[in-house]
Amino acid sequence: MTWLLEAYTDRRTYGALGYLLVGLPLGIFGFVVVVTGLSLGFGLLVTLIGIPILVLTLLFVRGLAGLHRQIAWSMLQAPIPRRPDRRVRAQGMFWQRLRELITSPQTWRELAFALASLPLGVIGFSFAVTLIALMFSGFAQPIITAAGVETQIGTWTIDTLQESLVYLPLSLLFLLVGPRILFGLGAVAGRVTVWFLGRIGLNDLKVGVVQALAKDGELDGFAILDQLQLRFGADAHLSPTRVQAALLALESNGQVGVRTGATGRLYRLGEQT
Amino acid sequence: MDEFREMAAREREAKRIARRQWFWLHFAVYATTQAFLIIIWALSSATYPWYIFPLFGWGILIAAHAVFAFVVKTPEEIMIEREAHESSNPR
Numbered sequence: 194m195t196w197l198l199e200a201y202t203d204r205r206t207y208g209a210l211g212y213l214l215v216g217l218p219l220g221i222f223g224f225v226v227v228v229t230g231l232s233l234g235f236g237l238l239v240t241l242i243g244i245p246i247l248v249l250t251l252l253f254v255r256g257l258a259g260l261h262r263q264i265a266w267s268m269l270q271a272p273i274p275r276r277p278d279r280r281v282r283a284q285g286m287f288w289q290r291l292r293e294l295i296t297s298p299q300t301w302r303e304l305a306f307a308l309a310s311l312p313l314g315v316i317g318f319s320f321a322v323t324l325i326a327l328m329f330s331g332f333a334q335p336i337i338t339a340a341g342v343e344t345q346i347g348t349w350t351i352d353t354l355q356e357s358l359v360y361l362p363l364s365l366l367f368l369l370v371g372p373r374i375l376f377g378l379g380a381v382a383g384r385v386t387v388w389f390l391g392r393i394g395l396n397d398l399k400v401g402v403v404q405a406l407a408k409d410g411e412l413d414g415f416a417i418l419d420q421l422q423l424r425f426g427a428d429a430h431l432s433p434t435r436v437q438a439a440l441l442a443l444e445s446n447g448q449v450g451v452r453t454g455a456t457g458r459l460y461r462l463g464e465q466t
Numbered sequence: 467m468d469e470f471r472e473m474a475a476r477e478r479e480a481k482r483i484a485r486r487q488w489f490w491l492h493f494a495v496y497a498t499t500q501a502f503l504i505i506i507w508a509l510s511s512a513t514y515p516w517y518i519f520p521l522f523g524w525g526i527l528i529a530a531h532a533v534f535a536f537v538v539k540t541p542e543e544i545m546i547e548r549e550a551h552e553s554s555n556p557r
Contacts, residue, residue, distance in 0.1 A: 395541070395542070414468065414469075414470025414474075415469075418470075432474075432477055433470060433477050434474045434477055434478050434543065435542050436470075437470070437471060437546055438542035438545045438546055441545055441546065441549050442545070457468035457469045457470055457471070458468045458471070
């Protein structure tokens, strides 16, 4: 019982409710703009006007994903990674940045999320509104009946005060379990958002590793993982396997050198030692 | 062996086991539901075999899940395994 009622005092429950309610308008907005932009862009591709429209659509998708990340992080406390420094990401000339935008797997994942956010928003919003209705309809029904409004359930008409109490047990039950269900729905929504938008690309990881080594000189794998967690935030798909893969990639192109110390492999910038 | 690499190897093994356990749980739910639907079909008029639609529809998802659980590897896993293979078999 305490576990059920604790959800009322947890601000994440209200965050989850807000996230589920905001998800529908945001989902509609994103879906409409993206589908219109893609259709218009591909349709006008032969006239070359389509190219800037497609690029603008991808830039919109990136901005929208940023907004979703902010909302998921602030409302659901979802472990969304901090994006790498804009100066590092936006290096190079216009064409290099355009190439980065098009070739980055993150862009396509963000596009998929912009399209998926409409059905996800509809599902989340429907669950949230249904739950709220179930929680409060039992208390609203006597007021509605007292106001002289008749309610139909199949062939049965609710028109007396006694009959209007029919929803009350259901509402009492949902007042008990509803916040906990909302909490769970918020957790699921957060996981979906993190799955789409909370990944750190291998290139970003490599940049993080190089900067950690540039700052601290020589580090072992554990220290590099700690540095990356400080940079991107803990639990943001930062696993030892991914760090090992980033180190392997940097080792293979000679950006990182390695020597064996007392506790294991020690990494530093520069030549292989 | 390097302690960090050992931890990474243990992490990959734990994820592999978890992926397979989730698949078997999914398969158990699938098998139970399909058996239930077939029983309903057999106990009812047993005319048109409508149970094949969920059997094959959900079956496609089960097959995809099996591929994910037993075959698919992440790019990071492939990189690490290739490196381990190359270091154990130097050219």
